[in-house]
Amino acid sequence: MRPERYNAREAEQKWQKIWAERATFQTHSDDPRAKYYVLEMFPYPSGRIHMGHVRNYAMGDVVARYKRARGFNVLHPMGWDAFGMPAENAAMQNKSHPAAWTYSNIDTMRGQLKSMGLSLDWSREIATCDPSYYKHQQKLFLDFLAAGLVTRKKSKVNWDPVDHTVLANEQVVEGRGWRSGAIVEQRELTQWFFKITDYAEDLLKALDGLDRWPEKVRLMQRNWIGRSEGMLVRFAIDPASAPQIATEAGAQELEIYTTRPDTLFGAKFMALAPDHPLAAAAARHDPKLQAFIEECKRVGTSLAAIETAEKKGYDTGLRVIHPFDPTWRLPVYVANFVLMDYGTGAIFGCPAHDQRDLDFVNAYGLGVTPVVCPPGVDPGSFVIEKEAYDGDGTMINSRFLDGMTIEDAKKEIARRLEAQSLGNRPQGKRQVNFKLRDWGISRQRYWGCPIPIIHCEACGVVPVPAADLPVVLPEDVSFDLPGNPLDRHPTWKHVACPQCGGKARRETDTMDTFVDSSWYFARFTDPWNETAPTTPAIANHWLPVDQYIGGVEHAILHLLYSRFFTRAMRRCGHLALDEPFAGLFTQGMVVHETYRHPEGQWIAPAEVRVEAGTDGRRAILIEGGVEIEIGPIEKMSKSKRNIVDPDDIIATYGADTARWFMLSDSPPERDVIWTEAGIQGATRQTQRLWRLVCEIERIVGAGRPTMPTAFSAEAHEIRQAAHRALAKVEDEVEQLRFNVCIATIYELSNILGAAVGAIEKSEIADDLRFAFAEAGDILVHLFAPMMPHLAEECWSVLGHETLVAESAWPIADRALIVQSQITIPVQVNGRKRADLTIDRDADVKTVEAAALALDAVRRALDNRPPKKVIVVPQRIVNVVI
Numbered sequence: 051m052r053p054e055r056y057n058a059r060e061a062e063q064k065w066q067k068i069w070a071e072r073a074t075f076q077t078h079s080d081d082p083r084a085k086y087y088v089l090e091m092f093p094y095p096s097g098r099i100h101m102g103h104v105r106n107y108a109m110g111d112v113v114a115r116y117k118r119a120r121g122f123n124v125l126h127p128m129g130w131d132a133f134g135m136p137a138e139n140a141a142m143q144n145k146s147h148p149a150a151w152t153y154s155n156i157d158t159m160r161g162q163l164k165s166m167g168l169s170l171d172w173s174r175e176i177a178t179c180d181p182s183y184y185k186h187q188q189k190l191f192l193d194f195l196a197a198g199l200v201t202r203k204k205s206k207v208n209w210d211p212v213d214h215t216v217l218a219n220e221q222v223v224e225g226r227g228w229r230s231g232a233i234v235e236q237r238e239l240t241q242w243f244f245k246i247t248d249y250a251e252d253l254l255k256a257l258d259g260l261d262r263w264p265e266k267v268r269l270m271q272r273n274w275i276g277r278s279e280g281m282l283v284r285f286a287i288d289p290a291s292a293p294q295i296a297t298e299a300g301a302q303e304l305e306i307y308t309t310r311p312d313t314l315f316g317a318k319f320m321a322l323a324p325d326h327p328l329a330a331a332a333a334r335h336d337p338k339l340q341a342f343i344e345e346c347k348r349v350g351t352s353l354a355a356i357e358t359a360e361k362k363g364y365d366t367g368l369r370v371i372h373p374f375d376p377t378w379r380l381p382v383y384v385a386n387f388v389l390m391d392y393g394t395g396a397i398f399g400c401p402a403h404d405q406r407d408l409d410f411v412n413a414y415g416l417g418v419t420p421v422v423c424p425p426g427v428d429p430g431s432f433v434i435e436k437e438a439y440d441g442d443g444t445m446i447n448s449r450f451l452d453g454m455t456i457e458d459a460k461k462e463i464a465r466r467l468e469a470q471s472l473g474n475r476p477q478g479k480r481q482v483n484f485k486l487r488d489w490g491i492s493r494q495r496y497w498g499c500p501i502p503i504i505h506c507e508a509c510g511v512v513p514v515p516a517a518d519l520p521v522v523l524p525e526d527v528s529f530d531l532p533g534n535p536l537d538r539h540p541t542w543k544h545v546a547c548p549q550c551g552g553k554a555r556r557e558t559d560t561m562d563t564f565v566d567s568s569w570y571f572a573r574f575t576d577p578w579n580e581t582a583p584t585t586p587a588i589a590n591h592w593l594p595v596d597q598y599i600g601g602v603e604h605a606i607l608h609l610l611y612s613r614f615f616t617r618a619m620r621r622c623g624h625l626a627l628d629e630p631f632a633g634l635f636t637q638g639m640v641v642h643e644t645y646r647h648p649e650g651q652w653i654a655p656a657e658v659r660v661e662a663g664t665d666g667r668r669a670i671l672i673e674g675g676v677e678i679e680i681g682p683i684e685k686m687s688k689s690k691r692n693i694v695d696p697d698d699i700i701a702t703y704g705a706d707t708a709r710w711f712m713l714s715d716s717p718p719e720r721d722v723i724w725t726e727a728g729i730q731g732a733t734r735q736t737q738r739l740w741r742l743v744c745e746i747e748r749i750v751g752a753g754r755p756t757m758p759t760a761f762s763a764e765a766h767e768i769r770q771a772a773h774r775a776l777a778k779v780e781d782e783v784e785q786l787r788f789n790v791c792i793a794t795i796y797e798l799s800n801i802l803g804a805a806v807g808a809i810e811k812s813e814i815a816d817d818l819r820f821a822f823a824e825a826g827d828i829l830v831h832l833f834a835p836m837m838p839h840l841a842e843e844c845w846s847v848l849g850h851e852t853l854v855a856e857s858a859w860p861i862a863d864r865a866l867i868v869q870s871q872i873t874i875p876v877q878v879n880g881r882k883r884a885d886l887t888i889d890r891d892a893d894v895k896t897v898e899a900a901a902l903a904l905d906a907v908r909r910a911l912d913n914r915p916p917k918k919v920i921v922v923p924q925r926i927v928n929v930v931i
């Protein structure tokens with residue numbers, strides 16, 4: 051007797067062991083089958099996997115297992131994005147070494163992933179913190195440097211004076227360091243940059259070809275790259291306005307960038323970034339301006355800081371002359387909303403058609419003149435008060451532009467400014483600008499990939515010779531002081547110059563961890579190559595990744611950096627393609643109810659019992675029995691404690707059930723709400739499928755029937771249902787609509803369950819046995835990608851000696867499933883001559899005509915009319931001659 055209940059814990063361990071022993075998921079690059087590369091974003095080894103990982107990896111695994119069954123040579127690797135701050139923070143808190151902390155987390159998480167039964171090729175595992183990985187990254191840095199894709203320049207950074215470190219903009223919270231709470235300073239540091247801006251135009255254009263990427267991600271990248279077409283315009287400074295400043299700064303003119311030169315006659319003021327050189331010159335004569343500038347810098351110059359801050363300015367006293375009217379003077383302000391590193395760091399403000407400018411003039415009383423009138427509005431009565439107008443329209447109040455469209459006005463202004471000169475040069479020039487900035491990769495951190503550079507007093511910047519790679523992180527470091535331990539290390543940085551042999555010191559900055567994740571997908575193609583980052587022929591065979599799956603939080607940086615890296619690696623001969631990810635899917639989050647104690651603290655779901663009361667649901671604290679508040683459903687997070695632990699779930703319900711629930715409950719791009727009721731429902735489904743397969747096995751019995759020539763109606767219906775589900779799942783899984791696949795599987799299992807229940811006789815005809823056997827196989831194949839352990843168990847129950855993971859996907863008979871059609875035999879004088887496939891509800895006349903038109907029948911008739919035609923609708927046709 052088979053056990054009534056399926057024991058997930060036993061079965062899962064058993065099958066995982068068998069897959070590992072048989073190396074079922076190891077992939078070889080020289081396999082002649084067509085390749086398919088499926089990849090999920092690799093995890094940061096923070097300590098334990100969370101339910102978001104379970105969802106992400108369950109999805110990737112469905113694709114991998116499905117494609118494998120379809121005959122592809124599937125590459126499905128896993129690794130660890132293992133450098134980064136948390137390891138250093140842990141080191142500071144627990145006096146442990148970042149490497150020890152990281153590798154022990156990797157061990158834990160590898161075990162957890164293995165318990166999920168993922169079809170991964172573990173032989174390709176990589177950790178970015180391992181010298182065998184970052185050695186090649188250092189080589190890539192050197193190659194990029196030689197190719198002119200790396201520069202070193204001064205740049206402004208957020209400096210935390212307590213932690214002695216640079217902070218990313220995201221780590222500055224209300225002007226303070228996120229860890230130390232210290233007021234962040236702006237510092238100029240010399241840093242290393244990757245020249246991603248060299249590829250700005252190409253990275254933008256190529257987005258059009260990424261048709262298997264979500265449109266929202268492409269849009270986010272487009273906005274981030276931020277291409278705009280505009281003009282550089284130079285305004286003469288009125289020398290009379292502030293003679294001292296003008297002379298001292300050596301400036302006779304102010305250059306601005308604008309995308310709206312058509313609005314020049316609506317200009318009311320000029321504005322400089324607080325760190326514009328002219329602002330600094332003016333501030334030397336005006337302590338109040340100096341104070342204003344410092345205040346602006348404190349708030350921060352990040353985009354977010356600027357957008358939220360109130361628009362503020364300070365009049366420098368300088369005046370400029372309007373390019374089309376020598377008598378028109380415009381005041382020059384320093385303003386907190388102008389950025390130094392965009393355009394020229396200076397603007398002209400046109401309040402009528404730009405909201406920021408409008409807010410600004412309303413605060414400083416500078417007036418508003420509309421110059422674009424919306425269609426159908428009377429120009430005489432068109433006024434602007436609180437809301438700027440940035441729509442289409444006709445030029446007004448603009449002298450020679452009046453009556454033109456915006457586009458024509460832009461052209462006319464460009465033509466005139468290019469023809470007109472200021473100081474022997476055209477006063478204006480057309481210019482394309484990008485928001486995208488070069489990628490600063492220097493981090494004053496220990497736990498990152500060392501930048502392979504040596505600074506020599508005599509030779510300057512000297513690359514570490516390739517033969518000396520890797521530059522390995524020293525192990526004996528201490529974290530008891532703030533700042534970069536590499537810098538403090540007594541010996542590590544002191545080296546001889548590779549060029550002159552003189553005294554030199556190593557670069558002590560390490561690379562941004564985004565560098566590590568910008569090429570790992572290429573390394574997976576041949577992680578065994580010890581001499582080069584990739585083996586180009588192999589990388590070109592596997593890449594691009596056919597299906598990449600991960601969180602939308604990486605829509606910009608990680609995905610853009612990887613696209614840049616692929617281009618740069620191509621330039622240096624490491625591979626031969628531009629786009630690393632042909633298909634991208636961004637999955638939704640795992641969310642859960644929150645629970646809060648009346649005293650305010652958050653309570654974990656495991657400590658709560660939720661009851662269905664008469665007036666809705668109530669949450670009770672298990673220990674103590676107090677009723678607590680049920681809060682909103684939110685992303686699982688440590689701070690809200692609304693977390694369920696994958697280990698607990700897998701121990702209680704099994705990996706298959708957890709995977710099934712994750713995939714079943716909502717479309718994969720949406721958030722999934724984790725509920726106790728949901729996982730229990732999935733458990734019942736698991737058991738139902740198990741019992742159904744056991745029943746099917748009892749019906750089929752030993753010895754599989756061969757395919758009969760004819761099927762009874764019951765058998766036909768079973769076959770149809772199975773093939774219909776098969777075809778449907780094929781179509782849906784290609785679209786990653788896993789929830790629809792699961793609904794389809796339920797539907798099939800319901801039909802099969804009913805068919806099993808309808809069987810009464812102990813003698814079962816062969817055609818029905820065949821139909822059940824076939825449908826049982828199909829059913830198991832259909833859920834195998836989602837519940838692989840249960841599928842193996844069922845597969846062996848059905849009498850197979852193979853593994854379902856190693857078996858070919860069944861072939862859907864799509865002709866069989868066209869329900870509106872039916873195939874009936876056609877006899878001539880009682881002997882079958884042909885099959886006729888025809889609409890199920892065709893009338894007798896139509897069936898007769900179609901039968902007589904069949905080749906076999908016409909040959910038999912040989913131009914004579916039949917004596918009689920007998921049609922039994924939906925059964926048979928007999929032609930008597």
Ligand code: ANZ
Pocket residue numbers: 278307308309310311313323387388389390391392393394395396397398399400402403404483
């Ligand atoms: C005058 C004007 C009139 C503008 C108008 C807009 C509307 P995008 O499209 O993002 O490139 N700008 C230029 N440099 C700036 C800087 N460093 N900091 C802040 N703002 C700056 O935006 C270009 C527009 O943003 C430019 O066009 C300029 O304002 C402003 F009705 O010039 B405009």
Ligand code: ZN
Pocket residue numbers: 506507508509510547548549550551552554
């Ligand atoms: Zn030297």
